[in-house]
Amino acid sequence: MQNQTEPPPETNSDKDDQAMEFDLSSTTALDLTSFQLHDLDSVELPSSLTELDLTANRLSKLDPRIANLINLRKLSFRQNLIDDAAIESISSWDALSGLEELVLRDNKLTKVPDVSLFKKLLVFDVSFNEITSLHGMSKVSSTLKELYVSKNEVTKMEEIDHLHELQILELGSNRLRVMENLQNFTKLEELWLGRNRIKAINLCGLKYIKKISLQSNRLTSMIGLEECVALEELYLSHNGISKMEGLSTLANLRVLDVSSNKLTSVNDIQNLTRLEDLWLNDNQIESLESVAEAVSGSREKLTTVYLENNPCVCLHFEDLKSLELLFFNFFLFIFVIPHSLLWLMSKVSLFLYLVLCRKISKLPSYPETNFPQYRANRFKHICLEENGVPEACPKSGMSDYIITAAEVGTARVLLEWELKQLKAAILLLNHHHHHNLFLHLNISLLPLFRSLLLFNMQSFYNCLSFTVPDVGGKCIVGTSRYSVG
Template structure:
């Protein structure tokens, strides 16, 4: 069922008391005084308003499964009543993204929580996550001030972890996340790869960190997408075992050659732009395994991109190529 946007001023023949979805996105509301909150609601979306407190009537919505307070003016004090609203204990999705939080709120009463989002706040520590239900499948804490990965060891059902744009220096305490499929750590201060023995990750981003080496991915044979742009990597290595890799982004590094991917049979997207690769000579052998599969390649802003007949040479090497740099072919 699609969300129905509620017109606060319009009359309707439908009985609002039986509604299950209420979308008040972008109404710029300062409070909910003028809004009816049917007790039958299962989803309440208050994205992009001016709310600085929680309407106590929300505490009576015993059927509520999804609550979004994204992009409001919610502070730590304003969100604190949630911790005592036991009527909401079956909530599955809580979005507090883009508010004014400085710490992880107490959400321990939500014993069935699946999605928890506190990105784009001012959170300085992951302290408090230890009290979040181990049912959690998706955790988003990007664009905060977090310096250490901690209190996540009990999340053995977690499939997505987003900690990008923080102040992390070390990859740690990931070993129990045995069901993790996606790990997003871009825009941090990480120097070394340490996946703590995890082998089931399918999507991994370490863009815009301080890596100088690609070692550490060798055991991640399930990996399908790897994003390593904007680091200080000078050599492609540790990739030959990533037999399921479809997307590889190593743009904006210090690479001088294309190495260790000749046996990758499923590679579709290869981003190598903004490096120091001198020549197209040998590229056919370097990407031999995926020569038929490759549909997108970026090599612009390398010396080799100034080669005569640059585009024609690449199109001859890769018969099914659909895009070279910004040029798209039908």
């Protein structure tokens, strides 16, 4: 009988080897991001590929096989080591005539590569290189819709006026001094020119543009924006602008950032009925008595106001029905907020008078939103009369110097405290608050005085005088150190 040799049993290692075998012949997208590849010798590149992402590798040359990927539409070499010599071969990749997106961001290029073969190119990104000139951009297809050349050494806007289809132009962090050759960009929607050396705005009537960034330039005036009637977001921070002007026609504006300028007042925004975010911080605004009038047109939409680092003395925001975020850091005489406020960032060193809107119905529990959050504050008068806070706010990390259960007042020294018709079930103090110093406490009109009887009167120890109703409804005036009434 002849011996028959049986195949050896299948081992786990064989199964693992089979599991590692992939059929890439029909793959359309290959993402090799952060593989730390020095070359693509070990990588299969199927002809079916339409997207190839080689971001964050160590490539210093181009694999010639890429030139044969006739279906390729998106190609990214972002964050590699490709220099001018290595990229030259791309000018002969005629098989990639259908390429729509080419990303060469964050490499070692010093000039714009020749991409004239890509007649259908829509997105071209050469940001974060060392390019000194836009020379060569004239060869880029006029089909281009997005051009990114930020963080380079470009000194002049040139050879781009044929890009009539352009929707996004990013030239931030360069060495530009003049805004020029923009007149043909009739379809431009976003223009990013921050961190340059531009001294004047010249937008040549870009009526359809929606976003403009000119922050960190050398502007001294806003003149030049009047015809940008579709504008929704405008960023002009960190310039030398001393007057708000040329904004009245921008009826679609939602975000206005004029922080870190030389503004002394708020003007020309009455017609901005759709304004949601207003950045005024780090200016020289001495008085905001007219700020409510200035934003009167946007009182239904305005949700965020930044006012830190201004020498303001007066604030009235009670009519801003949608205001949710308010940031400030300055001296105040009067401060009135709306019931819709959800976030208050406070670094105030002195409150002379604080008024919470009478319709306030809710306070969040975030530590950042308490009034205020720093022990250095000093209050002279705080009015919470007729507010609608239904119950004590949840604990939020604020400790023993919170004065009210609703956590809307904190102080180490309180010169006068007056409460009228506060609707909180638990009203004022507990035994943890004896560190506060009250010169006068008036709760004579509170309807829920009995709730206060549950608290340790040690909380009132430092109060020089207080006014409370007795059980019969009469007012008792005294000092906590000698009588508690």
